[in-house]
Amino acid sequence: MRITLTILCIFCLTLPSFSQNNGGKIITQIIQSKALQNPGGENPNRRISVYLPPQYEQSGQRYPVIYYLHGFMGTDSISPNMKMILDQGINARKIRPFILVIASQYTLYEGSFYSNSSLTGNWVDFTAQELVSHMDKNFRTLAKRESRGIGGNSMGGYGAFKIGMLHPEVFSSVYALSPGLLAFVKEFGPNSTSYRELQNIKTQEELKKTYYPKVLVAVARAWSPNPAKAPFYCDLPFTYEGEKMVVNQAVLEKWEQNMPVYIVDKYADNLRKLTAIKMDWGRNDAPRFPIQIGMLSQRLENLGINHYVEEYIGDHGNKIWSKDGRVLNDLLPFFNDYLSFE
Numbered sequence: 001m002r003i004t005l006t007i008l009c010i011f012c013l014t015l016p017s018f019s020q021n022n023g024g025k026i027i028t029q030i031i032q033s034k035a036l037q038n039p040g041g042e043n044p045n046r047r048i049s050v051y052l053p054p055q056y057e058q059s060g061q062r063y064p065v066i067y068y069l070h071g072f073m074g075t076d077s078i079s080p081n082m083k084m085i086l087d088q089g090i091n092a093r094k095i096r097p098f099i100l101v102i103a104s105q106y107t108l109y110e111g112s113f114y115s116n117s118s119l120t121g122n123w124v125d126f127t128a129q130e131l132v133s134h135m136d137k138n139f140r141t142l143a144k145r146e147s148r149g150i151g152g153n154s155m156g157g158y159g160a161f162k163i164g165m166l167h168p169e170v171f172s173s174v175y176a177l178s179p180g181l182l183a184f185v186k187e188f189g190p191n192s193t194s195y196r197e198l199q200n201i202k203t204q205e206e207l208k209k210t211y212y213p214k215v216l217v218a219v220a221r222a223w224s225p226n227p228a229k230a231p232f233y234c235d236l237p238f239t240y241e242g243e244k245m246v247v248n249q250a251v252l253e254k255w256e257q258n259m260p261v262y263i264v265d266k267y268a269d270n271l272r273k274l275t276a277i278k279m280d281w282g283r284n285d286a287p288r289f290p291i292q293i294g295m296l297s298q299r300l301e302n303l304g305i306n307h308y309v310e311e312y313i314g315d316h317g318n319k320i321w322s323k324d325g326r327v328l329n330d331l332l333p334f335f336n337d338y339l340s341f342e
Contacts (some may be wrong), residue, residue, distance in 0.1 A: 023087045025052045026078050031103070031134050036121035040108070040221065040233065044121060047104045048131065049076040050139065051086050053097035062140045064339040066100045067127070067171070069152030069159040072111040072180075072215060076104035082321050085328045094328065095336035099139060103131050105159075109207075109218040109232075113181070114159025115258060119225030119233060127159070128167040146275070146340035151175035151331055153320055158182065161260055161279070161296075168273035173338040175331045176279045178289050178316055181219065182296050183261035184237075186288035187212055190245065195238045202231060224254045261295050268303045276338040277307035280326060282314035289316075 027050045036044035053063060070076070078086075078100075089095045105112040105123060116122040136143040150171045152160040157179030164174035181188060188194070194212035201207050207214050220234035227233055237252040238245055256262040264271065271277070279297065281289040290311065297309045312319060312326065319325045 022054050022091055024054055024083065024090070025056065026050070026083060027052060028076070029134075029138075031126075031130060033121070033126050033130055035125040035130055036123070038117070038119065038121035039227065040117075040119040040121070040225070042107050042120050046126070047076050048134075049078045049102050050135075051078055051083065051100040052139070053090055053099065054087070055097070056099075056140070059097075060140075062142045062342050063097055063099045064147035064149070064335070064341055065135055065139075065141050066098055066335055066339075067131070067148065067150045067160075068100055068102045069114060069127070069150070069156030069163075070102055070105065071152070071154035071156050072218070073106070074111075074156070075106045076102045078102060079321075082327075085321055085323070085325070086332075088323070089328055089332040095332040096341050098335070098339070098341075099135070099141060101131070101135055103127065107218065107221075108204075109214060109221060111155050111215070111218045113155060113219055113222045113258075114163060115222040117222045117225055119227065120221050123222075124163055124166060128163055128170050132170055142340065142342060144340070145170055145172045147172075149173040149175065149335045149339050151177065151335070152179075153177040154180050154316065157279070158260075161277075162258075164274060164277070165260065165264070165267045165270055168270045172275040172340075173335060174274060174277045175334050176277075177320060177326055177331065178281045178285060179260075179279060179293065180289075181259060182292040183259050184255070185291050185295070187286060188216075188288065190238050190247070195236060195245075196240050198236070199240055204231070207232075219255075223258045224251045261292065261299060264296065264299050264303065264305075268305060271300070271303075271305045276334070277305070278309070278330075278334055279307070280310045280312060280330065282316060282319060283311050284313070284315045286316065 031046050033044045112123040116124045148171045150160045150164050157176035161176045164171045198213035217232045224235045226235045235251045
């Protein structure tokens with residue numbers, strides 16, 4: 001009995017050590033950005049959270065990096081549940097050891113939309129240049145495009161596709177989970193009630209109580225800023241004069257120049273340089289996702305750009321960072337297949 005108890009005690013004592021040795025580590029840092037210097041009141045100092053794989057400090061080897069872009073209202077935070085999923089991906093051999101980084105792109109209106117803006121700062125440049133440079137200088141990365149993947153969910157899925165499309169010399173593979181604002185459809189189309197609702201909102205406090213109007217302001221500050229137009233300092237493509245909708249053609253064109261469905265022809269050669277592209281969406285998500293992703297996929301197919309698209313049973317968030325979710329079972333294996341490891 002005494003021997004059995006001793007063995008049991010030794011086993012119990014070793015469990016935490018085993019778990020710790022097989023888990024990664026989260027590091028947070030601040031990047032003082034030059035690209036994000038701006039007149040719109042946004043903080044250019046950006047927090048980043050970095051996931052380092054198990055044995056990173058002991059191994060001495062270099063690792064590929066997944067640049068993960070968060071969604072609207074999100075931050076750089078890597079929660080305990082997210083860390084568990086990343087650990088499980090490695091321990092279950094769904095992916096070889098890797099580094100993952102998330103940079104906070106939370107703004108005064110809760111999202112940068114991963115775009116360069118004269119008002120809010122140059123978020124594409126920050127992500128593709130400053131963040132990548134910081135990672136390569138401060139961590140043992142494989143500092144080449146073949147070892148960099150970019151992915152994200154919702155606003156982050158939009159950003160992943162857009163930045164990958166603009167910078168194939170930096171990133172080689174793109175995974176866009178339920179990417180948003182690919183085209184003017186449904187909730188963001190001209191017949192949406194959100195534009196009319198926004199026209200009646202006069203303060204930031206009122207705006208914060210909404211969702212779609214708040215998204216429209218964040219987008220407009222990125223894509224069609226107007227420093228002379230208080231209180232939100234931006235122009236919209238659709239406004240109202242009484243019951244009549246008015247189309248601002250110049251603003252509409254600015255928005256379309258940021259929506260992938262309308263510009264993939266322009267960047268087709270860049271997209272052909274990417275090793276792999278994948279997009280997905282939940283069957284029970286908002287109506288616009290299957291429509292706009294289908295539109296983009298058709299354009300890519302017409303241009304002969306190889307890519308993958310997939311519908312799954314889920315909504316906008318319930319099958320992302322879960323044990324049966326897309327990050328663990330699809331995004332990580334995708335990057336395992338298409339990134340270059342040491």
